[in-house]
Amino acid sequence: MRIKITLxxxxxxxxxxxxxxNxxxxxxxxxTMKFCPKERLVTLHREE
Incomplete structure (x- = not known):
């Protein structure tokens, strides 16, 4: 039961x-810590 999520x-x-x-x-x-292209930094991303 995998679902799609946006970060x-x-x-x-x-x-x-x-x-x-899952x-x-x-x-x-x-x-997760991911790269944000708008800020050009690695920032915390959360599931929406």
């Missing part, structure tokens, strides 16, 4: 990445 930058608010996760094994929200 939003926590500092600027842009939707930068699309990913997927909701049965990982019910919590995903948080």
């Amino acid at each position: 939003r930058c926590t500092s600027c608010g842009n939707k930068n990445y699309i990913s997927s996760k 909701k049965a094994t990982h019910p919590e929200k995903v948080e």
